Amino acid sequence: MDVESIAAEAVRITRELIRFDTSNHGHDHPGQDTQAAGYVIDLLRGVGLEPQVFEPDPGRVSVIVRISGADHQRDGLVLHGHLDVVPAVAQEWTHDPFSGEIHDGQIWGRGAVDMKSMDAMILANLLHIAREKIVPPRDIVFAFFADEEQGGTWGAAWCVENHPELFAGCTEAISEVGGYSITLPTRDGNGSRRAYLLQTAERGFAWARLRATGRPGHGSLPNNANAIVRLAEAITRINDHEWDREFVASVDALFSGIHRITGIDAHTDLPTVLDMMPGARSFVEGSLRDTVNLTRLDAGFKNNVVPAEAMAHIDCRFLPGHRDAMMRTVRELAGEHVEVIVDQQVDPLDSPRQVPLVAAMAEAIAAEDPGAELLPYCLSASTDNKHLARLGIAGYGFAPLQLPPDLAFAELFHGIDERVPVTAVEFGTRVLHRLLSIC
Numbered sequence: 001m002d003v004e005s006i007a008a009e010a011v012r013i014t015r016e017l018i019r020f021d022t023s024n025h026g027h028d029h030p031g032q033d034t035q036a037a038g039y040v041i042d043l044l045r046g047v048g049l050e051p052q053v054f055e056p057d058p059g060r061v062s063v064i065v066r067i068s069g070a071d072h073q074r075d076g077l078v079l080h081g082h083l084d085v086v087p088a089v090a091q092e093w094t095h096d097p098f099s100g101e102i103h104d105g106q107i108w109g110r111g112a113v114d115m116k117s118m119d120a121m122i123l124a125n126l127l128h129i130a131r132e133k134i135v136p137p138r139d140i141v142f143a144f145f146a147d148e149e150q151g152g153t154w155g156a157a158w159c160v161e162n163h164p165e166l167f168a169g170c171t172e173a174i175s176e177v178g179g180y181s182i183t184l185p186t187r188d189g190n191g192s193r194r195a196y197l198l199q200t201a202e203r204g205f206a207w208a209r210l211r212a213t214g215r216p217g218h219g220s221l222p223n224n225a226n227a228i229v230r231l232a233e234a235i236t237r238i239n240d241h242e243w244d245r246e247f248v249a250s251v252d253a254l255f256s257g258i259h260r261i262t263g264i265d266a267h268t269d270l271p272t273v274l275d276m277m278p279g280a281r282s283f284v285e286g287s288l289r290d291t292v293n294l295t296r297l298d299a300g301f302k303n304n305v306v307p308a309e310a311m312a313h314i315d316c317r318f319l320p321g322h323r324d325a326m327m328r329t330v331r332e333l334a335g336e337h338v339e340v341i342v343d344q345q346v347d348p349l350d351s352p353r354q355v356p357l358v359a360a361m362a363e364a365i366a367a368e369d370p371g372a373e374l375l376p377y378c379l380s381a382s383t384d385n386k387h388l389a390r391l392g393i394a395g396y397g398f399a400p401l402q403l404p405p406d407l408a409f410a411e412l413f414h415g416i417d418e419r420v421p422v423t424a425v426e427f428g429t430r431v432l433h434r435l436l437s438i439c
């Protein structure tokens with residue numbers, strides 16, 4: 001099968017995966033992955049593979065298969081995607097989010113970038129490997145996880161916790177939210193060059209509750225210890241806090257690459273550098289400091305009753321090395337009447353950048369897009385790589401997509417009118433095809 005046919009198959013699979021509504025509505029609702037996982041299982045069985053299937057929670061299904069490599073002395077690689085998506089409200093969209101339609105050369109639908117196109121690029125290459133009985137350079141574990149959009153509890157985290165043997169011998173992993181292109185003006189002022197952003201680091205997160213307590217009572221009586229007011233004051237203090245900007249190592253490496261290409265130094269002219277990357281801007285801005293966002297609020301039950309407590313949920317994101325200092329600051333800002341309860345906390349990632357796998361990615365990109373460069377960056381958000389990291393696996397975000405310069409790529413993630421150019425999926429499939437023969 002030639003590489004163009006593999007690319008065409010990836011486009012078809014992307015569209016078919018989008019048509020399964022695998023919306024993850026959270027753990028109060030059952031998962032919706034059964035049909036999509038069944039589709040993947042059928043594809044794999046169709047080429048003679050026998051995947052392992054795990055469904056620890058109803059409707060949350062992960063599918064995993066290992067392909068044996070030529071060199072058993074070498075450590076294995078995990079290539080993984082998630083099958084679930086965040087929900088979409090059809091009325092808000094230009095085209096039905098679960099139709100996988102092609103308009104204007106783009107595949108539309110929830111999961112087009114996050115991350116059914118990458119699932120499809122991986123699958124098309126895996127089907128090819130199985131059909132042609134190709135032996136990759138080393139063991140590759142292909143995994144399609146459930147539940148990534150709710151923190152991976154019943155997907156990657158569960159598999160790592162309960163079946164670490166699936167990943168035995170693996171030391172590196174490749175997945176989403178990296179590998180896409182930005183187009184930079186060159187320093188001579190009359191040209192441009194594409195750079196692909198390889199995600200080598202991720203901020204960590206803590207999902208926490210602020211629990212304010214006070215004096216409950218009748219709504220008609222004076223009350224200077226109102227839990228809701230205390231909560232509101234804590235929220236205001238946290239929200240108004242200015243977190244220090246710091247260029248951590250992966251961010252600094254990105255900016256020095258941009259400096260080399262464009263002649264503009266982010267240390268002295270950050271706004272211009274950010275303006276040069278509209279597609280990646282919000283991802284990169286999110287990697288410049290720690291952040292906190294208020295995401296949920298829960299207080300009171302009746303108009304004439306002051307409640308004894310009030311609760312807010314916050315989403316704290318911290319750069320590599322910042323966890324303890326950040327959470328200490330959040331507790332200080334919360335103040336004496338507001339307890340900070342951390343419900344879920346995951347550490348940041350910072351994977352090595354000077355390794356053969358990264359060199360192979362750069363080689364695969366350069367072969368498919370001559371003159372283009374691979375630059376590292378730190379993702380402001382999180383991927384399933386964080387769970388694999390508990391097994392000592394260094395994770396990278398490399399879902400290669402060649403994008404038009406003006407596409408607001410970061411905004412498509414969890415956004416309305418999520419879509420991906422057909423040519424980008426074809427390009428990414430070719431890059432992965434190359435990478436899998438030299439990884």
Ligand SMILES: [Zn+2]
Nearest residue numbers: 114115148176
């Ligand atoms: Zn994703």
